[in-house]
Amino acid sequence: MKEIFLLTKILLKSSTSDGNQKNKGKASGFGKFLILLLVYGYIVIFMTGISYAAISSLILVNQPAIFLNLAFVLLLGFGIIQTIITSLNILYFSKDLDFLLPLPITPQKVILSKLNCLVVSQYMTSALLVLPGLIVYGVLLNFGASYYIISGLALLLFPLIPVALISFLVTIIMKFTKIIKNKEMVQYITVFLTLFLIIGVSGISGENSSEELANSLLQTNGFVQSFSKVFPTISLVMNSILNYSNVNGIINIVILATFSIGIYYIISLIISKLYAKTVISITTVKNKKTKKIENIEEIKTNGIFLSYLKKEFKLLVRNPIFFMQCVLPSIIFPIIITVPAIIELKNTTPDMALLQSDFSNIINTNFGFMCFMIAILVFYLFNYTSITAISRDGQNAVFMKYIPVSLEKQIMYKIMPGILLNILPIIYVLIFGIICIPGLELKTILYTAVVAILINILNNILMIIVDLKNPKLKWITEQAVVKQNFNMFFAMAFIGVETVLLVLLGTFLVNLNYLAIALIVVFAITIIGLKNYIKNNKEKIFDKII
Amino acid sequence: MIEIKNVSKSYVKGQKSVNNLNLEIKDGEIFGFLGPNGAGKTTTIRMITGILQLDEGEIFIDGTSISKNPVEAKKKFGFVPDNPDLFLKLKGIEYLNFLADIYKVPKKERLEKIENLSKKFNIYENLNDKIQNYSHGMRQKIIVIGALLHSPKNWILDEPMTGLDPKSSHDLKELMREHAKNGNTVFFSTHVLEVAEKLCDRIGIINKGELIFVGTYEEMKAKFKENASLEEMFLEITE
Numbered sequence: 163m164k165e166i167f168l169l170t171k172i173l174l175k176s177s178t179s180d181g182n183q184k185n186k187g188k189a190s191g192f193g194k195f196l197i198l199l200l201v202y203g204y205i206v207i208f209m210t211g212i213s214y215a216a217i218s219s220l221i222l223v224n225q226p227a228i229f230l231n232l233a234f235v236l237l238l239g240f241g242i243i244q245t246i247i248t249s250l251n252i253l254y255f256s257k258d259l260d261f262l263l264p265l266p267i268t269p270q271k272v273i274l275s276k277l278n279c280l281v282v283s284q285y286m287t288s289a290l291l292v293l294p295g296l297i298v299y300g301v302l303l304n305f306g307a308s309y310y311i312i313s314g315l316a317l318l319l320f321p322l323i324p325v326a327l328i329s330f331l332v333t334i335i336m337k338f339t340k341i342i343k344n345k346e347m348v349q350y351i352t353v354f355l356t357l358f359l360i361i362g363v364s365g366i367s368g369e370n371s372s373e374e375l376a377n378s379l380l381q382t383n384g385f386v387q388s389f390s391k392v393f394p395t396i397s398l399v400m401n402s403i404l405n406y407s408n409v410n411g412i413i414n415i416v417i418l419a420t421f422s423i424g425i426y427y428i429i430s431l432i433i434s435k436l437y438a439k440t441v442i443s444i445t446t447v448k449n450k451k452t453k454k455i456e457n458i459e460e461i462k463t464n465g466i467f468l469s470y471l472k473k474e475f476k477l478l479v480r481n482p483i484f485f486m487q488c489v490l491p492s493i494i495f496p497i498i499i500t501v502p503a504i505i506e507l508k509n510t511t512p513d514m515a516l517l518q519s520d521f522s523n524i525i526n527t528n529f530g531f532m533c534f535m536i537a538i539l540v541f542y543l544f545n546y547t548s549i550t551a552i553s554r555d556g557q558n559a560v561f562m563k564y565i566p567v568s569l570e571k572q573i574m575y576k577i578m579p580g581i582l583l584n585i586l587p588i589i590y591v592l593i594f595g596i597i598c599i600p601g602l603e604l605k606t607i608l609y610t611a612v613v614a615i616l617i618n619i620l621n622n623i624l625m626i627i628v629d630l631k632n633p634k635l636k637w638i639t640e641q642a643v644v645k646q647n648f649n650m651f652f653a654m655a656f657i658g659v660e661t662v663l664l665v666l667l668g669t670f671l672v673n674l675n676y677l678a679i680a681l682i683v684v685f686a687i688t689i690i691g692l693k694n695y696i697k698n699n700k701e702k703i704f705d706k707i708i
Numbered sequence: 709m710i711e712i713k714n715v716s717k718s719y720v721k722g723q724k725s726v727n728n729l730n731l732e733i734k735d736g737e738i739f740g741f742l743g744p745n746g747a748g749k750t751t752t753i754r755m756i757t758g759i760l761q762l763d764e765g766e767i768f769i770d771g772t773s774i775s776k777n778p779v780e781a782k783k784k785f786g787f788v789p790d791n792p793d794l795f796l797k798l799k800g801i802e803y804l805n806f807l808a809d810i811y812k813v814p815k816k817e818r819l820e821k822i823e824n825l826s827k828k829f830n831i832y833e834n835l836n837d838k839i840q841n842y843s844h845g846m847r848q849k850i851i852v853i854g855a856l857l858h859s860p861k862n863w864i865l866d867e868p869m870t871g872l873d874p875k876s877s878h879d880l881k882e883l884m885r886e887h888a889k890n891g892n893t894v895f896f897s898t899h900v901l902e903v904a905e906k907l908c909d910r911i912g913i914i915n916k917g918e919l920i921f922v923g924t925y926e927e928m929k930a931k932f933k934e935n936a937s938l939e940e941m942f943l944e945i946t947e
Binding site for chain 1: 754757758759760761778779780782783787789791793794795797798801802805806807808809810811812814815818819822823832833835836838
C-alpha cells in the first residue's frame with residue numbers, strides 16, 4: 163500500500179512539474195500560484211454562474227434533479243474521452259516506463275499507481291466542472307451538511323469504474339494492435355476503437371430501436387439510462403445524492419463504494435496480468451522496415467516559411483496525441499454542432515419556418531452579427547495548437563534560438579497552423595448562415611469573416627506569448643502538454659474578454675457598420691501593438707526557452 | 709573565429725555561472741572545452757549560440773555580435789546540441805531538408821552534402837525512416853550532418869562524441885581535423901579527456917564558472933606536472 167502511495171505521488175509530481183527550475187525563485191513561484199488562483203477562480207465563478215442560472219430555472223419548473231443528471235452525464239462523457247487518450251498514454255507510451263519496468267515492484271502496483279494518476283486527473287475535472295454546481299444546488303435547495311458529505315463521497319468514487327473499465331478496454335485493444343508495427347497507427351486505432359466500442363455498447367444496451375435511441379439522445383434522462391447500462395454507478399451516484407437525507411442515500415453510497423473499489427481493484431489485477439507482455443513488446447517494437455531512399459534528387463527545396471509550416475504540420479499530425487488533443491476537437495466539434503443544426507433548420511416544419519423568419523429579420527443587425535461571432539469564438543476554444551505550440555516542442559524548443567531565423571518571424575510561423583485551423587469554424591458558421599437563414603447579406607458575411615479572422619490572429623499571437631512565457635518543456639507523457647497545461651485557461655479568458663467587448667460595443671453602437679468598423683480598428687490596433695511588443699521584447703519573451 | 713569578451717552569466721542573483729570569461733578561438737584551430745559537471749561549459753556554449761542572453765560582455769562569431777546581430781551571427785556556425793532527440797517524428801531526410809531550407813542551401817549543394825555525409829556516417833539507408841526509430845548514435849549522426857549542411861566556418865559541438873560508435877567517432881574527428889586544416893574553427897565541449905588530448909590544438913578548462921586554464925597540452929604539462937596525464941592534471945586543477 164505504501165509503495166502504491168509513493169509511486170502515485172512520484173508519478174503525479176513528475177507529471178506536473180514543468181522542469182524549468184533554473185529561473186525559478188520564490189517570487190515567480192508565488193506569481194504562478196497567483197495566476198493559477200485567478201484562472202481557477204475565473205472558471206469556478208463561470209461554472210457557478212451557469213449552474214445558478216440553470217438550477218434556478220429548473221426549480222421554477224419543479225425539476226431541479228435534471229441538473230444533477232446533466233452534470234454527471236457531462237462529467238462522464240468528458241471523462242470517457244479524456245481517459246481514453248490519457249490512459250493509453252500513461253499506461254503504454256509514457257517516458258517513465260523505461261525506469262518503472264526494471265524496478266522490483268509488482269505490475270499490479272504499477273498499474274494501480276498509474277490508474278490512481280488517471281483518477282486524480284478526473285478529480286481535477288470534477289472540481290472545476292461539477293463541484294461548483296453541486297454546491298450551488300445544495301445552497302439553492304437549502305440542503306444540510308449530509309448532502310455535502312454524500313456528494314463529496316460520490317464525486318470521489320464516481321471516476322473509479324469508468325477509469326478502470328476504459329483502461330481495461332484500452333489494454334485489450336493494445337493486446338491485439340501491438341502486432342501493428344507503426345506506433346502512431348496503434349495509438350490512432352486504439353483511441354478510435356475504444357470510443358467506437360463505448361458509444362456502440364451504450365447505444366445497444368440503452369435502447370432497442372433507432373428511433374428510441376434518437377429520442378434518448380435528446381433527453382437527459384435517456385442519456386442517463388443509456389450510460390447506466392455501461393456505467394451502472396451513475397444511478398448509484400444519483401440515488402445517493404437525491405436520497406441524502408434518508409437511509410437510502412447511505413445504502414447507495416456504501417454500495418457505490420464497495421462496488422467501485424472492488425471493481426477498481428479487480429480490473430487493476432486483470433490489467434496487470436496482460437500488461438507486462440504488451441508493454442514490453444510496445445516499448446521494444448521497431449517501426450516497419452525502413453524504406454530505402456530511392457532517389458535523393460526528388461527532395462524539394464522550399465522557402466523558409468513554407469518549410470517551417472510543413473514541419474509544424476508534420477509534427478502535429480504525426481503525433482496522435484497532439485493531433486487528437488489539439489487539432490481534432492477544432493475540426494469535429496463545429497461539424498457535430500452545425501451539421502445537425504443545418505439539417506434541423508432545413509426541415510420545413512411550421513416551427514422551423516417561423517424561427518428562420520425571425521432570424522432573417524435580425525440577422526443583418528448587431529444582434530445577428532454578435533450571434534455569428536459568439537458561435538465562432540466558442541469554436542475557437544477547441545483549437546489548442548497555438549497555446550501548446552512551444553510546449554509541444556518540449557526540449558526541442560531551444561532549436562528556435564540557434565537557427566538563423568528571427569524569433570518574431572518564428573512566432574508567426576508557429577501560429578500559422580492555429581490560424582489556418584480556425585478558418586474552419588468561420589467557414590462552418592457562415593455556411594450555416596447562408597444555408598439556413600434567408601436574407602443574410604454579403605456585407606454581414608464579410609464583416610463576420612474579417613472580424614473573425616482578426617480575432618483569430620490576435621488570439622493565436624496571445625496564446626503563443628502565454629506559452630512562451632510559461633512553457634511546459636519537460637513532460638513525461640505527451641498528453642501532459644495539453645492536459646496539465648494551465649495555459650489553456652488563458653485561452654478561455656481571452657475569448658471571455660473578447661465576448662464581453664463584442665457585446666458591449668454591440669449594445670452601444672447604433673448599427674452594424676459602426677460596430678464592425680470599431681471592432682476591426684480595435685483588433686487591428688491590438689495586433690499591431692502586440693507585434694511591436696514581440697519585436698521589442700523578444701529576448702525577454704523567449705528567456706524561458708533554454 | 710569565435711571571440712568571447714568579458715562574458716558573465718547568472719541564473720540566480722549573486723551567483724555567477726560564468727564569470728568574466730575571455731577566450732579567442734582562432735581560425736584553423738580545434739579548441740576543446742573541458743570542465744566538471746555544472747562548471748559552466750553548456751552555459752558558455754548556449755551563450756555563444758544565442759540560446760542564452762549574456763548578462764555582461766560580448767561574443768563575436770567571425771566579427772558579428774551574437775547579441776546585436778543574432779540572425780547574421782547564427783548563419784556563421786553549425787551547432788550540435790548535447791541532446792540529439794530533435795524532431796523525432798520527422799524522417800531523417802525531412803529533417804536535413806528542413807535545415808537546408810532554413811540555411812538556404814542550394815539544391816545541388818544540399819544533395820551532394822546529404823549524400824556524402826550520410827554515406828560517410830553510414831546512415832544513408834536510414835534517411836527515409838523517422839528519427840524516433842534511430843538509435844542514440846544515429847540520432848547524433850543526423851544532428852551532426854544537419855549542422856554541417858550549410859558549410860559553416862565555425863563548428864560548435866556540445867559533447868559530440870556521446871553515443872557514437874568508434875568508427876563514427878573516428879570519422880567525426882577526421883572531419884573536425886579537416887575542417888580546421890582548411891582554416892576554419894572547431895569549438896567543442898567534452899568529458900573525454902583522451903579526445904581532447906589527441907585532437908585539440910588548445911584546451912580550456914572551466915570550473916565553477918571561472919576559466920582556470922587555456923593553452924596547449926604541452927603548456928599545461930609545463931605549468932603543472934611534466935609527467936602527469938591530462939586526467940591527473942585535470943583532476944588536480946578542478947578539485
